[in-house]
Amino acid sequence: MVSKVKKSEYKVIGTRPIRHDGYDKVTGRAQYGADIKLPGMIYGAVLRSPHAHAKIKNIDTSKAENMNGVFAVMTAKDLPRLTDKQRGNSEESGSEKHLSENVMALDKVLYKGHVVAAVSANDVNTAREAIKKIIVDYEVLKPVINVDQAMDKDAPILHEDFIGDHLGKKVKNTNIATYNRYKIGNVDDAFKKCDLVVEKEVELQTVHQGYIEPHSGTAIWDEDDRVKVWTSTQGSFTNRDSVSKVLSLDVSRVKVTPMEIGGGFGGKIPVYLEPIAAVLSKKSRRPVQLVMSRTDVFDASGPAPGGKVIVKIGVDKNGKMLAGYADIRLEAGGYPEAFIEAAAKCVFSCYNIPSMDIEAYDVLVNKPSSAPYRAPGSPQVAFATETVVDEICKKLDMDLIDFRLLNVAEKGTRTALGPKYRKIGLKEVLEAAKKSDHWNSKLEKKSGNGKVRGRGIASGYWFNIGEKSAVNLSLNMDGTVILTEGSTDIGGSRASIAMQAAEVLGINAESVRPSVVDTDSIGHTDVTGGSRTTYATGYAAYKAAHMLIDEITSKAAKIWDISEDDIKYKDGIISSRTDSELNMTLREFADQNPFGPVVSSASVDLEEAAGGFGTHIVDLEIDPETGKTDVIRYTVLQDVGKAIHPSYVEGQLQGGATQGIGWALNEEYFMSDDGKMLNSSYLDYRMPIALDLPMIETVLIEVPSEDHPFGVRGVGETPICPPVPAISNAVNDAIGTRILSTPIKASKILNTLKSM
Amino acid sequence: MSDNNVRKVAINTTINGQEMDILVDPYVSLLETLREVVGMTGTKEGCNDGNCGACTINIDGRIVDSCLVLGVEAEGKNIETVEGMATPDGLHPLQQAFLEEAALQCGICTPGFLVSAKALLDNEPKPSEERIRHWLAGNLCRCTGYDKIVKAVKKASD
Amino acid sequence: MIKVFLPYKTRKLFDLPVEIDAEGNNLRNLIEFLDIKYPGLKQELVDDEKLKPTISAVIDGRTTRLGLIQKLDKVSEIHFLPSIAGG
Incomplete structure (x- = not known):
């Protein structure tokens, strides 16, 4: 593996210490969502709709209520009715009413698996038996399961009472929740000036985040109307906000304790079971735990929007891009939010195009309410854009990287949404790709055994959010430091945050002990998502560490009775600038400090980290007999700003690329006409396994973000954007035709080869 | 019931x-x-x-x-x-290798991978990359792309 | 003068060009200025004396975290955009 990290002056940053939480995680000691067991705890189960679209006429819970071992039964009537008030922030948007009805349907079910009732009982098997005794009278309606069906003028309407926003116009009886448009320059004139215009339409099936740990929720509702929640979530504070909204409680009445989280990728931002556990607890007067089955996870959580994207790009005879047009239609699922604004922001993000016009539709369909999935919206549009770019290069006979460099977005380039880029690193990434071993290696187009090979390349972008984080530090008597934070640790962020504090304090990474604490114990911290954690919570740790040094300086000055200005702090040694006799280690200071505990506390609320760009190169081999595709070489190049812990940065690049490979080749919600997912198990929803893949080579490019003291840029999401088009382009290189719908599975390749 | x-x-x-x-x-x-x-x-x-x-x-x-x-x-x-797997003397070499190679991100699949990999190394002390990938085909990881897991098993076998 | 770029749909509703000039020492005053020039525009951007949660203001390339109290010294362009959900 290639891993180019520039040598730096840093002592901790850029090294690869063992993560602090690692020991618990390799010994089975780490406690995930379903591992918490509370005294007196009972178990819940939910009843889910077997229909994708139906009205609830009546729910009869009497038989379940009378069953031995059952504590309580609930329906949506046990939840307060909420209004259309919008909850807009970068993590959880949409109306409060929709938030509540997605947790439990009131009068209509909008997807198969939609929760309609719940039971608590003394054991989980009794609870599961009890829900079977609940009788629901449904009026089954015709579902719409893709954007074409949903946008048809005669389509069944999901929300009769919902008012869509179509360019500011209020529209009733529509499945288009939002229609928005972004326009820069005179696009019509610009297209007329082009020497070549290429347009492609791509189609994407719904895919799931696929985290291995199912959702869970454990709660106690006590007699003081305080709700304590234990759950596996990407954001304990976002979870607290959502739970308190659904239950109509002040946020201070809800305390969320984040458990270890077994994967999320965006899918563990929404709440599903926590408010149900709370209400069941109130009715049962016991702690209640609910855990989803794998089928529930597929049927009713996540997924990432499928949809259709059209991209048209015009260039002059030299290959300079003049105009771009995009039509983006993404599936929101049962409730609005298909990340169309993000998709619009990302669709032309890698290029400098003077005139752009983007139309975007957020479309309601009878599928689970979509959740963010690693750069939500961006992989979908990258598929279309990078296909068009590949085709333009073929038509102009231009080199795939030179063409991208000719049109590359850089600092000052005006983006499709209007603002100009700050310092970004796509040019550096493309230049590295051009020099890479992979790009310069020769690929034999035919293998010895009758298989055909192809190479593909594609770029992608995610904007890497900032938002709010808080960190507390406390100096121990032995000179080590306790760090408390609110960012749940999905992939090594305890280490990457502690390392930033350690760097400032001049001590080693192991001397900072990080803990992720509950919502009563730290300042508001936004989700572990948006590629923000190492950037924003790391920034808070940086600030808190400087404040801790100020505290140390002030107290050391008192110990020595000298001026604070005379104190020097470097590499964990406190000394006098003027008196060489006066010096002590952090440990010595901590041991003899008589001026009270040394603590600090810092918070940040940050703007985006200016965005991360990546370019992927893939070689694949197709068996024309079976249509099976094997990835035989894969390289990820990405501007990571600054790699705090390079191993975990590489891991993000490898993991994101692998999810993208699955998206490209195998993964899809295979739906029946009546709106049921037919492959809701890991056997049939085919995620990549170890045997499917080669080693994923990574090249870390470091163009520091101007908005972070160490240049951190965020890395987690960008790597899922290029794989789908890179693989599609490679398939075209191998068989000479494009397959522009995901997944590019064996049957599609076989059918394509047969029709050629 | x-x-x-x-x-x-x-x-x-x-x-x-x-x-x-x-x-x-x-x-x-x-x-x-x-x-x-x-x-x-x-x-x-x-x-x-x-x-x-x-x-x-x-x-x-x-x-x-x-x-x-x-x-x-x-x-x-x-x-x-x-x-x-771990003993009073410390971690099993596979556990140590998983930590050193950053072979886990969220960690939920890690116990299963460790138990599987241990069974492999107990019987075949020096498996090839291909053999490791084949043996671990029944364990899903959604975070790592398997790269660092395969490397960690290889390292523990050296 | 500060160049202000409003969302496409707002431009359509108020029949505005891509760029408009406005002034104000902070975001609140800039929006008041716009509302005098184009009555009703404030309603598109402000709710309950706060920038709407569905709107973000990007000031010379950086999204303000401060909302209406954001000072506007030496600012050349402001983009009002739909807030972007993501994760």
């Missing part, structure tokens, strides 16, 4: 070298038995239908998905879980 008269069954089994008597409902899986009856939550549930490998344990030298075995089938068996 409360509505019928199914009686719990007493079984004698050995888990990580410790012999124990436990009472289990005859219809619960060994996974549920380990987690809910014995109280060992190191073995994880990812799918409960034998497709993710997060609940992999070792029974009498063979790896199995514990969600596909009944608790009562543990009678007289020798069971090893992730909790039994």
